[in-house]
Amino acid sequence: EAGVTQFPSHSVIEKGQTVTLRCDPISGHDNLYWYRRVMGKEIKFLLHFVKESKQDESGMPNNRFLAERTGGTYSTLKVQPAELEDSGVYFCASSHYGLAGGKNFYNEQFFGPGTRLTVL
Amino acid sequence: QKEVEQNSGPLSVPEGAIASLNCTYSDRGSQSFFWYRQYSGKSPELIMSIYSNGDKEDGRFTAQLNKASQYVSLLIRDSQPSDSATYLCAVNLFTGTASKLTFGTGTRLQVTL
Numbered sequence: 669e670a671g672v673t674q675f676p677s678h679s680v681i682e683k684g685q686t687v688t689l690r691c692d693p694i695s696g697h698d699n700l701y702w703y704r705r706v707m708g709k710e711i712k713f714l715l716h717f718v719k720e721s722k723q724d725e726s727g728m729p730n731n732r733f734l735a736e737r738t739g740g741t742y743s744t745l746k747v748q749p750a751e752l753e754d755s756g757v758y759f760c761a762s763s764h765y766g767l768a769g770g771k772n773f774y775n776e777q778f779f780g781p782g783t784r785l786t787v788l
Numbered sequence: 789q790k791e792v793e794q795n796s797g798p799l800s801v802p803e804g805a806i807a808s809l810n811c812t813y814s815d816r817g818s819q820s821f822f823w824y825r826q827y828s829g830k831s832p833e834l835i836m837s838i839y840s841n842g843d844k845e846d847g848r849f850t851a852q853l854n855k856a857s858q859y860v861s862l863l864i865r866d867s868q869p870s871d872s873a874t875y876l877c878a879v880n881l882f883t884g885t886a887s888k889l890t891f892g893t894g895t896r897l898q899v900t901l
Contacts, residue, residue, distance in 0.1 A: 701888070710792075711832070711876070713888040724886035759831060761889075775820060775880050775887050779831040 670695065672780035674760050680786045686748040689783045691760030693742070699763040700743050701777060702735060706756035714758075717743060729754075750787045757782045789814055792879050794892035802900050807864040809895050811877030814858065818890075821853055823862045824876040826894065832876055836862060867899045 673692045681687050693700045702714040714733070715725035719740035728735070732751070737743040747754050761777040793812045801807045809823075820839045824832035838844045838851040838860070850863040860879075864871055874894040880887060 699887070703889075710893045711889075711891040713890065716886050716888055718885060724883075724888060727888070775882065775889075776822070776834060776837055777889060778834060779824075781831045 672760055672762050672778055674758075674780040674783050676783060677781065678784045678786075680788065681750055682788050683752055684749045686746065687750055687785060689745045689747075689758055689760075689785070691743045691745070691780060693760070693762030694778060697762035697764055697778075698740070699775070699777075700737060701761040701763075702743070702745055703759040703761065703779075704756050705759065705782075706753075711759065714745075747785075750785075752787050755785055755787045757784050790892070791815060791890045792877055792892040794875075794877050794895045796893055797896040798898045799895055800898045800900055801867050803867060803869060805867050807867045807871065807897055807899070809862040809864075809875050809877075809897065811860045811862075811892055812858055813860070813877075813879045813890075815879070815881055815890075816855075816858065818879045818881050820880040820882075821851070821860045822878040822880070822889070823849075823851060823860075824878060824891075825871075826874045826876055828874075832878075864897075867897075869899050869901060872897055872899045 675690045700717040705711045713727040716723045717737045734746045759782045760780040763777045823836040826832045836851040838853045844851045848865045852861045874896045876894045877892040878889040
């Protein structure tokens, strides 16, 4: 079974430019998440999709970030315009939408290799 | 206070010894708990999950959960040099249909020969 894949693996852009990151989740996983790790800090949640619906985007830093998941398969995360503080590693993760006691309780998330974004 | 706290280390143990990694969390509503291993420059790899109080064993790994104390730990028996990595504690908070992991900063483990 193929894991979560992300593209590109690295991206170097200038401040003010636009970058689009792509994530392909594990086949059949309805849940898709974006996380980010900036240097020296812990991995932080950005948002959660269930199929094509955004369930929680409370971690998105500001309106320069736009995530989409058309058709409920792959997802893109666009940063426009990029700022220096956007540099970091962007991880995508996916999980089953299983139910236990009526809730999505067993939420084992599997991570992709990440995209390292450098904004100069 | 951080939501998930871990000692950053490095934790150094000799080959063959038991490594003990600890994690505390602040949100009592947290429902599931995970340990990820991350090698330098790589993505987090899920190694253990635990949902109820007590111990859960899988091979050389044992996860322990104490919800009353808001404490999660990971024991690695017979530590090997290949276990040298950063171990991330992650806590899941599920609200309605949304779910997210909150991570600690990780503990760097060094297994010495």
